[in-house]
Amino acid sequence: MKVLKFGGTSVGSAENINKVISILDQQSKTTNIAVVVSAVGGITDKLLEAASLACDKNLDYKQKYDTIWSIHNSVIEGLFSNTKNDKALQKQQDELQELVSEKLNALKSLLNGIYLINELSPKTKDKLLSFGEDLSSTIIYHTLHSRSVDATLKNSQELITTDANFNNATVNFKITNPKIQSFFESNSKAIVLLPGFVSKSVNGDITTLGRGGSDYTAAIIAAAMEVDELQIWTDVSGMYTTNPKLVKQAAPIVELSYKEAVELSHFGAKVLYPPTVMPVLKKKIPIVIKNTLDPEAIGTTITQNVTPNGNSPVKGISNIDNVALLTLQGNGMVGVPGFSKRLFETLAQEKINIILITQSSSEHTICIGISDFDAQRAKEAVDAVFEYEITLHKIDPIVLETNLSIIAVIGDKMKNHQGISGKMFSTLGKNNVNIRAIAQGASERNISAVIHKNDVKKALNSLHEQFFEIKTKQINLFITGVGNVGERLIEQIKQQKAYLKENFKISLRVAGLSNSRTMVVNDDGVNLKNWKKELENGEKARLDGFFEHAKNLNLRNSVFIDITANEAVSNMYSHYLKESISVVACNKIACSGNIEYYNELKALSRQYNAAFLFETNVGAGLPVLDTLGHLIASGDKVNTIQAVLSGSLNFIFNNFNAETTFHDIVKQAQQEGYTEPDPRIDLSGIDVARKVLILARESGHAVELSDLTSESFLTEKASNSDTVDDFFQTLIEDESYYQGLFKSAQDNNCQLKFVAEFNDGKAKVGLQEIPEGHPFYNLKGKDNIVMFYTQRYPEQPLIIKGAGAGADVTASGLFADIIRIANN
Structure with missing residues (x-):
């Protein structure tokens, strides 16, 4: 013999009740079964709401009653939807509706009485609540009968005897168990249907068994009859490794011990209520949690002894x-x-x-x-x-x-x-x-x-990732600045996503995107196949709004990525770090601005265990800062740094000659994306100055931008131009000056390079004529080169060389910082 209990969702609609009937039909072929049913989903709450309104002299209780009537009538009509051409079935439907109407009229009278006396005693409340299970069991039984299923209906109030503690009665097992045993020993039907939750006191008054009462009813019957198995049918496929509503990777637990199930139930697993386990625990009767909506799913089996499977002991x-x-x-x-x-x-x-x-x-x-x-x-x-x-x-x-x-x-x-x-x-x-x-x-x-x-979702996801997932670490990215470089980064993420997950157990998810106009944030991740449209239809962009979204989502392993040159964005870094959101910056302003802010960001990174990485500040995708960091961490000391750090300027001076104009080469560099939209930023040398300043600071020197010497090669008119168009006009007007720079270098058999130097705590940048044989001489295209002279490399420097500009390599540098965080 088995006992099956079906919850409110399982009997919440005609469609679901049909699934219940199918399950009963299948199981009753091999063994006799007792079936305990809850009230139709939501009815218990509606009964309480109606009674509360009636007690408060609020006539809206009648509307609640009408809703209760409508729900049950709708279920009956759905179960007997094929009766048009079958007079016998139509008659059975009419009889059932008449019977249900009688019960509902009794409910209506009770609600009217509550309204009149303006009182809802615990005793009356139990009588009121008993209608829910009475109605559902009546409807299901008559449906079974109409389909010629070998079943009978038994009122649980005639079997379960309690004390008079209304609303949470205590079962008298000395009286109850013999009643249950006597009834089932004399029963000849394959299926016995019983309402859950309800009982009667020794004085004959209706009582209820409190929270989880239907589960308890099933357990009481299972223990009394010492059945082979107690099945709890609900709307999920067992007890889960954690809350599936908060953790999408949560999975059903195949097997649990009684004590584990009690612990999980006590700590929020709503599938099972702890007292349910107690009657069957003593008899060592297995409990199986099954899904009415997916009956073929394995579910969770709860037994006395669980077979070790070699996995984590955390269940x-x-x-x-x-x-x-x-x-x-x-x-x-x-x-x-x-x-x-x-x-x-x-x-x-x-x-x-x-x-x-x-x-x-x-x-x-x-x-x-x-x-x-x-x-x-x-x-x-x-x-x-x-x-x-x-x-x-x-x-x-x-x-x-x-x-x-x-x-x-x-x-x-x-x-x-x-x-x-x-x-x-x-x-x-x-x-x-x-x-x-x-x-x-x-x-x-x-x-x-x-x-x-507010930390529950993040905590559950983090712990579930640690104990149950194949060590896949999810990284949640919030990207601001999705222009040329940002677009390439998103494309690289999309391209490498599957590879990283399979080979490095890193799962990248873009949770937020923002540009200067709009922003979009999605807990489930932005669709990278359609991200431009999602962003276009997003809400109005706000720096503080984007931060608040990231903060309130509170996702584990969150990373903010700044791909702008905006000072206001860089001022937000401290806010992100204080929320343990790592920061990856392409923007150089924070690291080359006020040294107090630079030091503050470093301290916040350590304090809140959030990375602050900015590899692309120097050399785009080249591992310049990473290499420098390893030198310093290993105890080396930097003496001198010499570098060509502007891919745009290197491109310009590599292509400028007597047969071209300086204006045309700068224009080409702008159009091909080697310079900022405003080329004055590159040609003024401020960008290179910021880069060497960052190298100096990362070497351990407290240097401000004002301490740095910058030797500009631009004319006074170019330096003082008001607009980009004005700037380009000065290049045309001063072409002879720039040709003079080229001719001087050519006459000396040198190449023009914009060089950054740091030595003895002092930094400077400026245009230099580089002689043949020097490492900088043959630097081609948009390449950068950095030479570190250190205590370990005093004569032959450590050299890092490669492409130092361009959207793809800059995006790859950002990507590398993201992977560094993921591997931490």
Whole structure:
């Protein structure tokens, strides 16, 4: 024999009830089954709403009643939708509707009575709530009967006897078990249908079994009959590794022990209510959680002993929301017995349930977790009890913290595996999830942590990634500035996404995009196949708005990527870092501006465990800063830096000669994307100055931009031009000057290069004539070159050379920084 219980969703529509009937038909062919059903989905809440309105003298209760009537009538019509040409079925439908109408009329009379007397007692409330299961079981039974299924309907109130504790009655098993056994021993039907949740007191009054009552009904019958299996049919395929609504990678757990199931249920897994397990636990009856909407899914089997499968001992990660933390503390508690007793007695008298307890070994502090709903009442009660000690300053007034949640890592065998708690807390720490309290029982079956409710999604995803996924690390990207370089970066991400996931277990997801006009943010990730259209239809762009989106989404491993040259964007870096959102910057302003801000960003990066990377600030995609960082970290010291750091200027002077005009070459460089849209930024030398300044700072020198010497090669008219067009006009007018620069270099058998130097703590940039044989002489195209003279490389420098400009290589440099963060 088996017992099957179907929840409200499973019987919430004609379509779902048909699926239930199909399951019953299949299972009843091999064994007798008892079937416990809940009220039609949502009806219990509607009954309570109607009663509350009636009790408040609000005539809207009649509308609620009409809704209840309509829902049940709709279910019946759906179940008997093929009765047009079948008079017998039509008659059965009419009889069922008449029977249901009688029950609903009785409900209406009860609601009218509540309205008249303006009162809803616990006893009346139980009578009211019993209508839900009574109606659903009646409808399902008559549907089975109309389809010639071998079934009978038995009212659970005739089998389950309780005390008179209305709304949460206690079962009298000495009376109940013999009744159940006697009935089923005499039953000859293949299927026995029973309403869940309802019962009767020893005095014959209707009672209910409280929260999870239908599950409890099924467990009571299963234990009394010592059945082969208890099946709980719901709308999900078992108990999940964590909340699937918050973690998309969550998966059903195939097998759990009773104790693991109880822990998961207590900590928020809504599929099973803990008291359900108790009657069957003693009899070691397996419980199987199945999905009515997907009956072929394996589901979760809960048994006494679980076969080890060699995987992680962690079985699930669960959470409880709406938690408050009460802290009793003070020096007067140390070594004085009785404080804990008084605290817990006070809460017990207030009927406040304690979810979590932790106490410092110094006895200076006791923390307890309770429901937010009870928090203020608990604080007032405890403060009143300890008023004398608080007045004498022996203890502090109760400290109350709200808006918290508890997350719990659960598994039977965790105590036999080292490092579980270490993995848990290090994972939370890396994602800047602050832990307010910790509790771990001696059994080590449950490790719990109290965190802010806003961090729950990030915490669950991070822990699930750590304990259940194939070590795939998801990186969530928020990109601002999607022009030429940004577009190439997105294309590279799209191209490499599958490769990175397969070979490096890195999953890249673009969660936000912004340009100067619009922005789009999506928790599930922006569709990279259609990102331009999504961005075009996005909301109006705001720097603070984009940051708020990233902050509020609170995604793990978040990275902000700045591909602009905008100072206002660079001023936002500190805000991101303080939220543990890493920053990857193509923008040079933050690192070459005020040194106090540069140092602040470095400090925030360390404090909040968020990377601050800006490899593309110098040399685009070349590993200049990475190499320099390794030199410094390994104890080397930089003496001198010589570099050609402008790919645009190198392109210009490599292509400028007596047969071309300086104007045309600069125009070409602008059109091909080697310079900024405003070429004055490149030709003024400020860009190179910023780069060498960053190299100096990364070498450990506190240098400001004002300390740097810049020798401009532009004419005074070019330097003082008001617009880009004016600037280009000066190039035409001063062509003879630029030809003179070229001729001088040619006469000296030299090449013109714009060189950056740093030596003895001083930096300078300027146009130089480079003689033949020098490493800079043959530098072609848009290449950059950097030479580091260090204590380890005093005579022959360490040289880094390659393309230092262009959208593709700059995008690849940004991409490399993203991968560095992912591999951290």
